[in-house]
Amino acid sequence: MAKQPAAVIGVGQTHHRAKREDVSMAGLCREAIDRALADAGMGLDDIDAIVVGKAPDLFEGVMMPELFLADALGAAGKPLLRVHTAGSVGGSTAIVAASLVQAGVHKRVLTVAFEKQSESNAMWALSVPLPFNMPVHAGAGGYFAPHVRSYIRRASAPTHIGAVVAAKDRTNALNNPYAHLRERKTVEQVLESQMLWDPIRYDETCPSSDGACALVIVDEDTAASSNNPAWIHGTVMRSEATTAAERDQVNPQAGRDAAAALWKQAGITNPIEEIDAAEIYVPFSWFEPMWLENLGFAEEGTGWKLTEAGETAMDGRLPVNCSGGVLSSNPIGASGMLRFGEAALQVRGAAGDHQVDGVRRALGHAYGGGSQFFAMWVVGAEKPTG
Amino acid sequence: MRDVAVVGFAQRQMLEFDGSPTCVELLVPLFRECYEQTGWTRRDIGFWCSGSSDYLAGRSFSFVQAVDAIGVIPPVNESHVEMDLAWAMYEAWLKIQTGEVDTALVYAFGKSSAGVLRRTLALQLEPYTMTPLWPDTVSLAGLQARVGIDAGLWDERAMAEVANRSLTDAEKNEYAVRKGGSSVEDLLARPMYADPLRKHDCAPVTDGAAAIVLAADDRARDVRERPAWISGIAHYVDPMGMGTRDLTRAPSAQRAAAALDLAGTEVAELHAPFSHQELILRRELGLADDVTVNPSGGALTGNPMFSGGGIRIGEAARRIWSGDATKVLGHATSGPALQQNLVCTMEGR
Numbered sequence: 001m002a003k004q005p006a007a008v009i010g011v012g013q014t015h016h017r018a019k020r021e022d023v024s025m026a027g028l029c030r031e032a033i034d035r036a037l038a039d040a041g042m043g044l045d046d047i048d049a050i051v052v053g054k055a056p057d058l059f060e061g062v063m064m065p066e067l068f069l070a071d072a073l074g075a076a077g078k079p080l081l082r083v084h085t086a087g088s089v090g091g092s093t094a095i096v097a098a099s100l101v102q103a104g105v106h107k108r109v110l111t112v113a114f115e116k117q118s119e120s121n122a123m124w125a126l127s128v129p130l131p132f133n134m135p136v137h138a139g140a141g142g143y144f145a146p147h148v149r150s151y152i153r154r155a156s157a158p159t160h161i162g163a164v165v166a167a168k169d170r171t172n173a174l175n176n177p178y179a180h181l182r183e184r185k186t187v188e189q190v191l192e193s194q195m196l197w198d199p200i201r202y203d204e205t206c207p208s209s210d211g212a213c214a215l216v217i218v219d220e221d222t223a224a225s226s227n228n229p230a231w232i233h234g235t236v237m238r239s240e241a242t243t244a245a246e247r248d249q250v251n252p253q254a255g256r257d258a259a260a261a262l263w264k265q266a267g268i269t270n271p272i273e274e275i276d277a278a279e280i281y282v283p284f285s286w287f288e289p290m291w292l293e294n295l296g297f298a299e300e301g302t303g304w305k306l307t308e309a310g311e312t313a314m315d316g317r318l319p320v321n322c323s324g325g326v327l328s329s330n331p332i333g334a335s336g337m338l339r340f341g342e343a344a345l346q347v348r349g350a351a352g353d354h355q356v357d358g359v360r361r362a363l364g365h366a367y368g369g370g371s372q373f374f375a376m377w378v379v380g381a382e383k384p385t386g
Numbered sequence: 387m388r389d390v391a392v393v394g395f396a397q398r399q400m401l402e403f404d405g406s407p408t409c410v411e412l413l414v415p416l417f418r419e420c421y422e423q424t425g426w427t428r429r430d431i432g433f434w435c436s437g438s439s440d441y442l443a444g445r446s447f448s449f450v451q452a453v454d455a456i457g458v459i460p461p462v463n464e465s466h467v468e469m470d471l472a473w474a475m476y477e478a479w480l481k482i483q484t485g486e487v488d489t490a491l492v493y494a495f496g497k498s499s500a501g502v503l504r505r506t507l508a509l510q511l512e513p514y515t516m517t518p519l520w521p522d523t524v525s526l527a528g529l530q531a532r533v534g535i536d537a538g539l540w541d542e543r544a545m546a547e548v549a550n551r552s553l554t555d556a557e558k559n560e561y562a563v564r565k566g567g568s569s570v571e572d573l574l575a576r577p578m579y580a581d582p583l584r585k586h587d588c589a590p591v592t593d594g595a596a597a598i599v600l601a602a603d604d605r606a607r608d609v610r611e612r613p614a615w616i617s618g619i620a621h622y623v624d625p626m627g628m629g630t631r632d633l634t635r636a637p638s639a640q641r642a643a644a645a646l647d648l649a650g651t652e653v654a655e656l657h658a659p660f661s662h663q664e665l666i667l668r669r670e671l672g673l674a675d676d677v678t679v680n681p682s683g684g685a686l687t688g689n690p691m692f693s694g695g696g697i698r699i700g701e702a703a704r705r706i707w708s709g710d711a712t713k714v715l716g717h718a719t720s721g722p723a724l725q726q727n728l729v730c731t732m733e734g735r
Contacts, residue, residue, distance in 0.1 A: 068510070083465065099481060257460065
């Protein structure tokens with residue numbers, strides 16, 4: 001049995017800030033939801049089911065907040081699902097929402113992912129002492145820095161590549177009115193910023209943001225009402241072990257397997273030629289070249305060459321994170337859905353000032369945990385064939 | 387829709403699990419039981435989905451270690467819901483319906499004894515005006531029971547009848563953590579716990595885990611003579627607002643029942659953590675008097691958080707496998723005072 005066609009016809013996001021003290025959790029979600037529904041030309045009454053995603057509940061200090069939010073999200077009297085798969089959750093949530101349509105169960109699904117980090121303290125939430133577990137006390141930057149060092153060594157990469165990524169993404173964010181950090185950065189400025197976790201500098205790290213993203217995903221008949229649906233050409237989720245000596249955390253097998261399965265589903269044989277824009281989850285600058293290789297856009301050890309040559313810039317061969325990416329806005333639970341939603345905006349020609357000309361197919365990518373959880377999709381301007 | 391059936395089920399329930407903070411250690415033997423029942427290995431599983439709660443575990447990402455229990459080398463197609471096992475099963479059922487996979491193993495776990503459950507669950511409430519008052523689960527259920535008594539919808543005797551039947555049935559359930567019926571008079575003579583609830587009106591705090599195996603079409607027929615074919619699943623949520631809801635009702639349960647064909651149901655496993663909630667659910671689901679309710683003893687005799695609902699589906703499916711019944715339903719609830727409800731109907735063919 002084949003999947004039913006499904007398309008994104010509404011994308012909405014909040015203005016992302018360190019603290020959105022002007023809105024509650026419900027208000028934050030509704031800001032994204034209302035924009036997505038307006039984009040889709042729909043109201044909450046048109047929606048069959050709602051899928052909520054966010055990262056750990058300790059980030060806000062509420063257990064299963066979708067329950068108290070049910071009314072505000074318009075879920076009362078409707079099916080409500082809550083997904084939580086670590087940092088990949090925004091992507092996984094969009095995939096679960098898509099599966100409701102692809103399974104033929106619902107026709108119009110609303111999905112929203114959010115994080116309101118200012119309600120609590122993410123560093124605390126990630127550092128609760130656990131019995132029989134060695135505390136890391138490093139935060140995400142300290143955890144990933146050794147992987148980056150290993151990548152630099154294995155790929156013989158010049159040490160300024162991370163700064164190239166950071167300068168590009170931060171400057172791209174100037175064209176995204178919703179981005180948290182909107183600042184022109186040069187490679188030199190990034191290299192002058194404080195070293196936090198060698199080799200990751202302050203300007204090469206993502207911010208902590210309050211924010212939300214919402215998508216309206218619909219069936220083929222409903223999509224006919226849209227003049228620019230983003231058709232879903234493939235979705236994939238893969239997970240690998242957390243504790244295993246044989247793991248390669250620089251180039252994880254789960255990411256490679258996921259990409260291979262995704263390209264196959266989408267009928268793509270040469271990703272760098274056939275994907276016109278990519279939104280890749282890059283919370284620390286060096287993950288751009290690392291994921292370019294993991295995704296198969298470049299041979300192992302050569303991803304940094306694409307970055308260095310400017311091929312991932314807005315006017316490059318594969319524009320990456322034209323929205324400014326995670327380096328410019330990071331409402332953790334929503335960050336993956338923002339990647340998925342920005343990919344949809346690109347193929348719909350609706351990305352505004354950060355639109356790349358003529359995007360026919362785009363990648364949305366998210367990862368989480370210690371690089372063991374992956375979620376990705378490919379969206380296209382044309383309805384998938386076969 | 388593809389034909390999808392429940393073909394495997396394993397569970398553990400106990401008052402206190404002496405082991406990892408999250409019951410993750412329980413998963414390996416549960417998976418082994420599922421493999422024994424199906425004759426499969428982990429490589430036969432197309433999709434994995436789990437249910438658990440970080441607040442129950444007292445840590446973030448409590449499901450991450452659980453994924454390692456699968457043995458995820460090579461990597462697997464996997465997801466997680468911050469919900470009961472029943473909804474994890476729903477996500478897996480969807481995945482099978484898309485045609486992407488033919489089989490799934492879903493699991494859930496929770497160690498309620500690690501904290502004070504009734505206080506932990508107060509963190510589920512509206513955080514600005516309710517949680518600061520710490521209205522605990524048992525007290526909220528007590529208010530709900532009282533509203534129904536005052537409205538003349540049920541009385542303490544009807545609640546005791548539910549408890550007595552459950553405790554009696556639980557004598558045949560090796561996993562029940564509370565069992566042993568006596569008489570309605572005896573139960574009514576016991577002291578109040580949270581007026582009008584007595585201890586036997588409230589599900590015991592239970593640690594545990596459970597796993598369910600789903601398979602489509604011939605994959606299901608290969609496993610069992612009589613798979614429990616899922617003829618329908620529906621779930622809905624109500625607004626939480628405790629002050630504005632009619633607590634004697636569960637509209638989301640009624641809606642789920644209305645979306646399905648419950649006619650001819652012989653056995654219903656209802657996830658009712660409080661005795662009066664079984665009375666509410668029976669009414670909302672419109673169950674006839676001749677429907678056998680909770681032959682396992684139900685949640686009043688064992689209710690591990692985040693698998694308690696899925697266990698109802700597994701227990702109902704077993705009645706199909708054994709040939710004891712031809713049409714059954716499993717129900718799961720979540721949130722305070724029956725806020726969210728799922729109903730799954732299964733048939734033997």
